[in-house]
Each structure stands twice: as C-alpha cells, then as structure tokens.
Amino acid sequence: MEDLRVNLLTHAQGDLLPWAAQVAAAKRFQLRLGQVEEAALELGLMPSRYQRNRQTLSVSEQLKLFRSRVVILGVGGLGGYLVEELARLGTGTLVVVDPDTFEEHNLNRQILASPANLGVPKVDAAVERVGIVNPAVRVIPVRATFSRENGGDLFSGADAVVDALDTVTARMELAHACRDMGIPMVHGAIAGWYGQMATQMPGEDISRHIYPSGKEQRGVETRLGNPAFTPAVVASLQVAEVCKILLGQGRCLNGRMLFLNLLDMEFLDMEFDEAPIASGAAPGDPG
Amino acid sequence: MRVTVKLFATFRKGRFDMEVRIVPPGSTVSRIVEDARVPESEIGILLVNGRHSNRMRELADGDTVAIFPLVGGG
Incomplete structure (x- = not known):
C-alpha cells in the first residue's frame, strides 16, 4: 500500500487527486476505484470530482461519507x-x-x-x-x-x-x-x-x-x-x-x-x- | 366558543383555506373534522395550535385546528 500512497501523492495536484490519476492507480495496483478513493482521502487528498463540495465538506468529512x-x-x-x-x-x-x-x-x-x-x-x-x-x-x-x-x-x-x-x-x-x-x-x-x-x-x-x-x-x-x-x-x-x-x-x-x-x-x-x-x-x- | 379551522393541500379545493367556526364548549377535534366534510379516508395529520394532536382532544376557545391530507407516494 506504501507504493499506492506514493503514487497518489506523486500524481496529486496540490491536495486534489484528478480522476485520471485515480483510475490509473486502480489499474496499476489492481484495486477497486473505491479502495483508491479511500486511500486518497486518508492521505488528505480530495478526489477532484468532489472539489466543489468544499467548503461545505472537508477531506475528513468526505472520508466519513465514503465509509x-x-x-x-x-x-x-x-x-x-x-x-x-x-x-x-x-x-x-x-x-x-x-x-x-x-x-x-x-x-x-x-x-x-x-x-x-x-x-x-x-x-x-x-x-x-x-x-x-x-x-x-x-x-x-x-x-x-x-x-x-x-x-x-x-x-x-x-x-x-x-x-x-x-x-x-x-x-x-x-x-x-x-x-x-x-x-x-x-x-x-x-x-x-x-x-x-x-x-x-x-x-x-x-x-x-x-x-x-x-x-x-x-x-x-x-x-x-x-x-x-x-x-x-x-x-x-x-x-x-x-x-x-x-x-x-x-x-x-x-x-x-x-x-x-x-x-x-x-x-x-x-x-x-x-x-x-x-x-x-x-x-x-x-x- | 370560536375555533379557527385551517385546511391544507387538496382539502382547500371547493372548501376554504381558513374559517372561524362557532362550536359548543367541550367540542373535540373530531367534531371539527366532521364539520369540514373532508373525506375520512384521506385525512392524514391533525394539528391543534400548530402541534400534532388526536381526534379525541377537547378544544378550548380560540384554538386553531389544521387538517392535512394523507400523503404516501414514493
């Protein structure tokens, strides 16, 4: 999982994780998109698709919703x-x-x-x-x-x-x-x-x-x-x-x-x- | 005594939105419902002075009774 985290942090843009990077990570590490999403949120990265949820929802709240x-x-x-x-x-x-x-x-x-x-x-x-x-x-x-x-x-x-x-x-x-x-x-x-x-x-x-x-x-x-x-x-x-x-x-x-x-x-x-x-x-x- | 009766949603059609009725002291919510002639099977919520109530409740002078239709669709 360490490799996944490094991968996500590498491909993040600021604290946002673009959808293409999420899909690529799922493919590379043979994970479900949801597993990648949870890992990203745990790292404090907001999947870019949720960027307009802010300031209504923080990353930790988005993780709570995901769980x-x-x-x-x-x-x-x-x-x-x-x-x-x-x-x-x-x-x-x-x-x-x-x-x-x-x-x-x-x-x-x-x-x-x-x-x-x-x-x-x-x-x-x-x-x-x-x-x-x-x-x-x-x-x-x-x-x-x-x-x-x-x-x-x-x-x-x-x-x-x-x-x-x-x-x-x-x-x-x-x-x-x-x-x-x-x-x-x-x-x-x-x-x-x-x-x-x-x-x-x-x-x-x-x-x-x-x-x-x-x-x-x-x-x-x-x-x-x-x-x-x-x-x-x-x-x-x-x-x-x-x-x-x-x-x-x-x-x-x-x-x-x-x-x-x-x-x-x-x-x-x-x-x-x-x-x-x-x-x-x-x-x-x-x- | 005077009781204000408010009808909501479908019950307004062909009846009224709000009316003041003169009823005998000790009248219950049931009496008001019967007077308003709304179909029994369509009645949902009943409020007295803005709070949920049941039909057996005795009303006091100046009370307001609100009658809503049963809503159950999804």
Missing part, C-alpha cells in the same frame, strides 16, 4: 433521486431495495426510467447509473420487497435508512424496524403538489406521528399522481438530512415534520405534540 453505508428503500420517484444524489455526494456504499421493473407510467418522474429500460429491474438501473456517475461508490442491489422479516439483514451495518416506499403499512413497519435496530431513518412521501418528510433518530418512533390513523394503505397520491418535480424536491431534502446524520452536523428534522405545498409554496414545520418515544420506554429512559 458510510446507506439503505434506500424504494427506487421509484424519490428513490431514483436519492441514488443519484447520494452517489454524487460520495456515500461509499448504497444498498438499494425494490422488487419492481420500470413501466411506462414511471417515465414522467422517475429519473432512472427511460424508454430504453422499460421492463428492467429498478435496482439494476441504479447499479448501472452509479457505475456511470460515480464508479467509486459500491451499490448493492436487492430485488425484494422490504418486510419486518428481511429488515434485519438489509439494515445490518447501515448508518442511515431512507424511506422512499409507497405504502403506509410498509412505511410504518420500516419506522418500527429502524426503532428496534437503533438506526436513523429519514421519511419522505409525495402526492401531487404536496409532500412530507421527517427524521427518526435512534430511540424514537415517528410512525404514529406521520400516519396517525395507520388504517389507509395509500394517500391522496392515488388520485393526484405525482409530477416530475415533487419527488426531486422531497428526495433532495432527504439527502440533506442523511448527509447531516452521517456527519453529525446541523439540526435534523426530528421531533417535528415538514409539510410541503408546492402549489402555494408553503413549507410548514410542525412539532410533534410530545417527543417521539419508543413504545415501552419512559421519557429519559436510557437506551
């Missing part, structure tokens, strides 16, 4: 943008979970859908897209439906989970699974001009706050559909939350939720009536 694992549940309207943005951000490992293939009615809004890949599994399109956009990022495709039963395997080692599912039941089960495993989870949902999002930190359970009745499977999206821009807005907000969770920065949207009305351009930040506490745990109860 992070994020699970994206659903690779549809929200999920496609989540994959795109988390890969460009430089999140090292993305686990993408979706049982479906692309259909024609996805084309109006799902960024990974195209006429050429109708019938293609959504998780395969995610792998292909990240391979084009940021091949240093590892994508683990899981062509399956999330359930309480497979949640443990899917979320093992995850630093954050992102909810881009499309039924209320599955979203509530996800909140419970993340509560049980103590993994931060970022919820997002859309319908027409409208959207909502919230963040659940370990020890919290937001399920009854985001879906108080819990009886209906789907919301007004069945009537309104979803246009091109709503998933892009909500997914981008979710990625900002994930980024803060991974870096331990800023103030996250927990203990409250955001309701977006793009028709009237209203963004409502609503506090929960009480802190979302895991069932069975008393307030202030450690763990």
